[in-house]
Amino acid sequence: MTTKDTVYIALFAALTAALGLIPQITLATGVPITAQSMGIMLAGALLGAKRGGLAIVLFLALVAIGLPLLAGGRGGAGVFFGASGGFLLGFPIGAFVIGFLFDRHAGRPPFLLSLIYVLIGGVGVVYLLGVPWLAQVADLTLGQAFTGSIAFVPGDIIKAVLTVIIAREVRRALPDL
Amino acid sequence: MLDLYQAGTSPVHMLKPGWKILCLAAVGSALFAVDHIGFSTAMLAATLVLYRIAGLPLSRAWGQIRPAVWVFGLIFAAQVIFNSWIIGLYVLIRLAVLLMLAGLLTLTTRSSDMIDGINAGLGPLRRIGVNPERVSLAISLTLRFIPVLSHVVHDVREAQRARGLDRNILSLAIPAIIRTIRMADEVSDAIDARGS
Structure with a gap:
């Protein structure tokens, strides 16, 4: 791991934190969406599996030690034990999976494939951990927990599309990222 | 600095960060292993006592839960509909203890001390390349x-x-x-x- 890798990891951890500062947008369905999870998607798509995953691990480590960096100014170890703890644990794994899939195409898969990859890692993996966790913490069945979470999916799809557009342009400008 | 730390000299403040994290993990596991509302309620009382020992007003303990209040409401409503209000109450107590204890860790430990603790803890991982x-x-x-x-x-x-x-x-x-x-x-x- 070179110095440049370390700096990039820190940069994307910080970007994910900064995106959490953007005020929430409330969709027509009444569900709030935050820009923060775009940081997870961008880290995977631009830095690849190892650096992207580590950037999000670093971001969560800073949250865990008490910095209020999550969207809405939340922080501290408590957030990992709350109802959305599983989604948070899914973040670094999701970034890793996105990066792993992008790495197979030297970081530049075609548009549609990029979108599928970001959806697999940034939505699929995150919900795969988040929903059972929510079910466990709240003593709900998996089906009930899933129904409760599905309202957030449209916002996630919008963020995945934005991520792919941004990632492709950034890769074009900086091919040897 | 953007830190949630509240300065103090209580035994809770003085305990090494590593031990605090270990205690939090142990209580967290016990809450799910001992599946009984009596145990959760006792832990809730113990947590509030710890806040007092740390010299923090109980409003700070409440402050850990306040951001999650609507989630609490949703969970309770779901439990009342699908199970019973007593299970709903049990789930909420368990969740409240976890949030308050983790919050206590954050309120009584400087971020810089936590970072030092993490670095010390990473020492043994040197041989696997960290x-x-x-x-x-x-x-x-x-x-x-x-x-x-x-x-x-x-x-x-x-x-x-x-x-x-x-x-x-x-x-x-x-x-x-x-x-x-x-x-x-x-x-x-x-x-x-x-x-x-």
């Missing part, structure tokens, strides 16, 4: 970058507002991201040049 100095560098760089990137994000939003909301935000965000990555390249070169 370099604690690199981790320290990454942490301090991130803390340095957060205000910089917050500015960038803010500027992009301001520029977008000035040009009208119909203007595509991507045309502002993409050059900003490329600029910050180039800045990171310069930072990296500067660190290497200093030979650290």
